[in-house]
């Protein structure tokens with residue numbers, strides 16, 4: 001924290017001079033020259049842009065929901081927030097220019113490989129990924145599982161385009177770069193920095209599709225970023241990044257995993273369609289505690305007996321699915337997703353299936369990640 005404060009003071013000097021403020025803040029001259037030079041090194045952060053609302057533009061300032069996402073290129077995004085240059089040396093890369101609903105496994109793998117390559121470089125201290133908010137939580141979790149680096153990786157989006165009244169993208173981006181360049185964020189896992197909060201990419205989910213404060217973690221945020229400083233209050237208890245057994249350098253494709261959404265009066269044939277399409281696992285996004293309707297139980301038992309993994313998750317946003325409650329998972333050879341929502345369970349299943357299809361091993365992985 002001390003180092004960071006000194007860095008901010010030195011970064012603020014040119015600004016202070018420009019505005020006629022005292023050039024040497026108290027304490028600055030106590031620092032020996034060589035130490036000052038080392039401590040003042042700004043972190044190097046690469047911003048990888050993928051599109052989304054943070055790169056969106058609307059026809060009018062009142063358009064908070066009707067606008068075109070994925071329009072503004074990365075250099076313009078960076079140029080629009082000149083304060084970033086006081087926090088870090090940044091450069092941008094345009095990976096994609098898409099709405100995040102159009103992410104595919106191929107794009108996810110391509111992005112993760114690029115992040116992994118960048119973070120192996122000594123001259124890169126952290127990476128920020130600008131992203132649409134729809135599937136932001138999925139990309140963040142995927143990177144958390146497969147990028148073997150402790151350096152900060154921050155995924156950021158915005159709920160309003162830059163053209164909108166009370167646009168949230170500029171501050172979110174500045175905060176994301178702050179976190180990506182901060183020593184405190186090292187080893188904390190992939191984070192999502194939006195609305196002043198630092199959330200765990202593993203835990204966070206998009207909870208509403210209109211207002212800015214859209215991201216929520218049922219276990220609480222990791223911390224906050226306020227006026228250029230990070231404040232961490234908890235750490236992620238689950239395996240991630242360097243403690244993960246998965247490595248994007250070893251992954252070139254992901255097996256297909258489907259999700260079937262639970263409700264009353266379901267259509268059993270949907271599960272068969274998933275199997276016929278090649279799904280290696282099906283996430284049953286059940287009601288309540290991942291419940292399975294009585295008229296579906298034999299169908300799911302049959303599917304898992306023939307080799308497609310059944311994973312019970314829940315459509316309920318919080319809490320977690322309890323193994324062997326509601327259904328005898330041990331007896332049927334089913335897996336439970338624990339607290340992972342269906343879309344995150346789908347990703348973990350796909351990543352885990354690159355190594356094993358043993359249901360006991362898969363369940364261990366679901367407990368540990």
Ligand code: ASP
Pocket residue numbers: 051052053054069098099100101131132133134135157158159
């Ligand atoms: N549909 C957009 C996307 O996910 C929404 C957003 O960015 O907020 O790319």
